[in-house]
Amino acid sequence: MTDTATTTEPVTRAAAVSVHGASKVFPSKAGDVTALDGIELTVAEGEFVSLIGPSGCGKSTLLRLIADLDAATAGSVEVFGKPAHRARRDQDYGIAFQQAGLLPWRTVAANIALPLELHGVGAAERKERVARLAELVGLSDFADRHPDQLSGGMQQRVAIARALAEQPRLLLMDEPFGALDEMTRERMQAELSRIAAETGAAVVFVTHSIPEAVFLSDRVVVMSPRPGRITDIIETGFGADDLGTRRSPLLDPAAAIRDESLRETPAFFAKVTAVREALHGTPAAAPRGAEER
Amino acid sequence: MTDTATTTEPVTRAAAVSVHGASKVFPSKAGDVTALDGIELTVAEGEFVSLIGPSGCGKSTLLRLIADLDAATAGSVEVFGKPAHRARRDQDYGIAFQQAGLLPWRTVAANIALPLELHGVGAAERKERVARLAELVGLSDFADRHPDQLSGGMQQRVAIARALAEQPRLLLMDEPFGALDEMTRERMQAELSRIAAETGAAVVFVTHSIPEAVFLSDRVVVMSPRPGRITDIIETGFGADDLGTRRSPLLDPAAAIRDESLRETPAFFAKVTAVREALHGTPAAAPRGAEER
Amino acid sequence: MTSTAGIETQVAAPGDPAHPARAPRPRGRRSGLAWLWGIVGVAAVVIVWELYKWLAPEDGVIVAGLRILPRTTDLAMPHVWVMVGRLFEPVTRQEGSPPLWGVIALGALTTLGIAAVGWLVGMIVGFAFALLMQRWRLAEWGLLPWIILSQTVPLIAFAPIVKSWGSRIEIGGWEWQDWMSVALIASYLAFFPIAVGALRGLQSPDRIHTELMHTYAAGYWPTLVKLRLPASVPYLLPALRLGAANAVIGAVVAEVSTGLQGGIGRLLIQFAGQASGDPAKAWGPIFGAVALGLVAAGSVALLGVFLKDYRRGEAA
Amino acid sequence: SGGGDSPDPSSDPDGGELTPVKLQLQWLPQAQFAGYFAAIDQDYFEEEGLDVEIIPSGGDIVPQDALANGDVDFAIAWVPKVLGSIEAGANLTDIAQIFQRSGTLQVSWADSGIESVADFEGKTIGSWGFGNEWEIFAAMAAEGLDSTTVQIITQDFNMNAFLQGDIDAAQAMTYNEYAQLLETVNPDTGELYQPEDFNVISYEDTVGAMLQDAIWADTARLDSDEEYAATAVAFLKAVIKGWVYARDNPEAAALLTMENGSAWGLSHELWMMNETNKLIWPATDGIGIIDETAWQRTVDGALSAVNETGAHLITQEPPASAWSNEYIQQALDELEAEGIDLTGESFTPMNVVLEEGGN
């Protein structure tokens, strides 16, 4: 635990993510689709930021720009002060998707080891790191299982371990718990909160769930579609003692870990309501049939 | 609206659903699985009941017993006072699943018409009923579309219209909104609430989502797994003026329709907390790796 | 092109069969491009053929006593232009002899007719088997292995028996014709993919759909008509396409085997007999047979256009 | 002319109604079967009160099986193959031996040194299989060679395997495959190959010589069905007239085969007609008469032949019912009266010029 945290010690002063004036246009036969327009977003080191918004508002696209899975049409995307593609090559971030995306023919351990293998980490070190990561996500007993022998929640934990394998200081997650049932999901949220605090990594987290965003984040970024824009940024202020940044886990990791009981506090409920209102504008139901495809 | 409601007028005094001492054992090579054990449940006419509980606690199994998709190993399952299989043959209920389960080669209208066609309803009447149902779920403009041209939420609405096609007094729904994103889901919940009120049908609703259960239901049935048992029944008391039964929609349909604003009331939050506690027992996270498969 | 897709039934796809692997592209441009590349592909074969014939030794390339690349003599590999040119010359020197392509086209049409009958019979039989196997699992277990095994029986071995037994059938004024034996053998090859494809198709409805029909208290026949048949279309179409290709192959082989006159099979052996003195002539019916197979498979693919509503599941 | 005055029990009672008859050939229509086509074309069958349908064969149709199964009434087949079928249980009788001589050759290159069957040892020998290989095995057996001392290659429909050197000696019928060779351009000279380019072993000159195209009938029906026996005689009469016509009008007969579905050109068919005539004529005892010595020689050859799996063509003498001159003799006798030349003593073959590709 302490030695994963040591990687954050030689801290560069650059933000984990800084996006300036980024936009993304997808050409299509029925005309161009502006998925993102004029996005400005900075994520500090160690900060947990959620992106929330209706389907099609460009949350995934924004995350993919940061991960250099797509290139921005305009604007700049920097990760730890470097262009996104440099950061990708330097393996400065870990990523997890809605689908765990494990290789079904590899065991849990081999799945976690995949990025290490690709980047030439020696077998002995690999083994040791995988063991530590499996421990971190609570799957030590399942290291030799294949993914199809795991529940959805367990698969997602393997994916998170894999994303953490190279001790990145930034974690990108696109609805990682979207496919889980609500109870498993709440448990996973608590675990993610703990893991993020323990590793001190910054997290950009895409979700559809307001309580999830509120429970996990230091800041919730609310987006709206067509074109994809950031409409609001709401700070939760839970467990934080300075503005916009979670209390450094180096000082007191435990303080940053969200507790289940948080969900039942009025403060939590108030933030949920705030995000809901930011999202819906008015709390009325949308007109019938007007729902987007 | 009023004439769909007329079907509830010749009301039999029997409950919509009454399950007594029902249990269900699935044989498997690794020994028998007791999916349900000693279930006692009565759903009154016009009542909205949600089943909630962790994965594998037997929610779907219970719903399938009521729908006569499986037969109980012991105990009795009655629908409107008849054995479940009689009720199925008499088409006393409509059903909808997590997946909309529309036939992809049929248009929206033809999908809604399917049960009518199967039961020999004449073309003219069929057409008229389908038009009314499409109107009810707000899809009149989409009657000639095929399912692949609809969004997930729209597909789910078609499935609900189909379930209502034969004006059943009982609606069975197994996580009908499970595959939708949260914002669409909230909208669908409001619509279902309206539809249930307008048609006066009793609803048995399976869900994983506590807010969903609380928002929709007159009563929330909390279940626990291994063996599947009912551990708690929580009355919400929203928009109800007598115990356990929603105010009869014949008297005042509008009063039974939940409003979006309900979600932001402290009463709602209190019920959510109550159900959560009933579910989790203690609000602490479960031990790592112990999650069920 | 169409029948490459036709072989898809042979794919017992593990997992989700309708799982789209790529983002769909604009359809028109794509098929235009496909045609273009297809033409380039054929041209490439022609060029490779001629280049090889030009560069390689007469006796081919022999490695360790084994000829791994073909001879390049005119006997073994006539020039492409000679083969094509031969198509437009008369069949024989006899006065009034029609051009070779005409005879081949006529033979191909004859075979196409016979193959079509074989295909129809194969479709009916294959479908009947599929229905039987879908209805009773025991029938599936008992029959399916034999249906698979049936295709390992060399059909040439029983072509004479079919002809002989057929020739004894005479019902009233109706008499068994020799071409029917050929059609029957063609149907034997055609029925296999259709039976397997139709079975997969009939079994393809999701559990959610079969249960829905159950909750509607719909019996076997309504379920079949409203659910299983429409759902089987995406599986059936490639199966029918493959069946058509098989029917043509079966018809050609059976023509050769039973000595039926008039079809392309007969031309194949007749002209193959002349291949020593007139090598290019023997290639005519080979091209004809390939064209015939492509036409047969392609026309079945056209069926898919009329059934496109039933193929929506493929994309969704 | 002669049909009316010949005693024909099958047509007389029916008052001129024709008796339907099916004849199974053993290969595609070609001049090898010109006599039968001529008999139809010249109405000889009709004159005998018969309505004959000729059924060509393909790769796998065994004529004697079609006959034994009752699919047809008469069949043309080589004697040795039918001997095998008779031993397997077919009940057939050779009622006319149309070809008096074997037309099978084994062709090799002039410089190959293969001059006789004895030279086959260690060589690659071509044969079509399908029962055509027994003559080779019989001839080899007479030379003390067994089937394991040579490599037998199945030839396909043409002579390419031989021309390209895959086989040292190819099986060829005088009337067909040999012509195919002579219709092919010699790449060295640019001209057609010439007979001097080849060594030719004729099986007729070996102990292995076997009787070939014969007309077979169903033994049991001959014995029990008088009408069938009478039909056989009438059939043979027309067939003989057909072959006489083919002998006397080879061009017309060759053209006839082309009309009946041969894909060859006229030069090839004419060659085949001419060579076929050579196998039939002169027929010392009259066309179709079975020569007992030749028959015995065929039987002996069939008994001695063993293929590479150790299978014998036959293991015992065929029954006496396997051949009979009774019907052909009766037919000849009746035709004799009409003054037809039935021996062809004066037959002189013509000189046919082959053209490239046989077209």
Add this chain to the structure above:
Amino acid sequence: MTTVRHAPRARWSPAAERRLRVIAPLVVGLLGLALWQFLVTVVGVSDYLLPSPAAILQQLVEFWPAILQATIITGTNALLGLVVGTLLAILLAALAARWRAVDGMSAPIVASLAVVPIVALAPVLNSMFGADSQFGRQAIAALAAFVPVFVNTLRGLRQTRPVHRDLMHVYAASGPQTFRLVTLPTAAPYLMTGIRIASSLAVISALVAEYFGGPRGGLGTFIATSAATSAYARAWAYVAAAIALGLIFYLATALLEWLVLRRIPTGGAR
């Protein structure tokens, strides 16, 4: 409306099901044999054309060494063809999956190969490669095997899930690494299915090719030779060997498929 309870199919316990899956085809097979023998011995379908199973068995015993020899020859041709055809198909499929142009160019050729009858190909291949070697038959078996393997492999190579592709991109993995770690394992089950289908095709093609020229000695040759002299019982004994050979190939490849699928589970993980 009807009393048929069709939805839940008759349920057997897993053990009973496993047993029935073996017993059912055996019963059907025995019934077929019994019917055959009955037709021949009792109804009196001529034993001459359709020999009884007993007669075939007797020939099978008598000519066992020769039949085995022939089976080995044909089997070797089929096996070589299957292996070579499979390798070529994988190679070309890999190219076609990589370059659209190769895909487009190979389409008409593969389609043609799929519809060309053996009887058309055999004489041509004999001319090209020589009738004195088994190469022609092996080439035909290879071509027959090529088509299903190519089509399935190409399909399989395109099943790579976008999430896996993204993942490899994120890891800055090289092309060969991606192919080895993701593309190939994803395609493997499809490849196996293709090989299983190709296996019986290869056998039947190698056998039928023997009808149309080349060295004697294989099953096809002796089926033809035996039938030509009406030795039908012997012919069917060879046919039985051909069926057995096809079955062996099918079962062997099915086993291979099962082994690979066991090592590469496809379901479950999403």
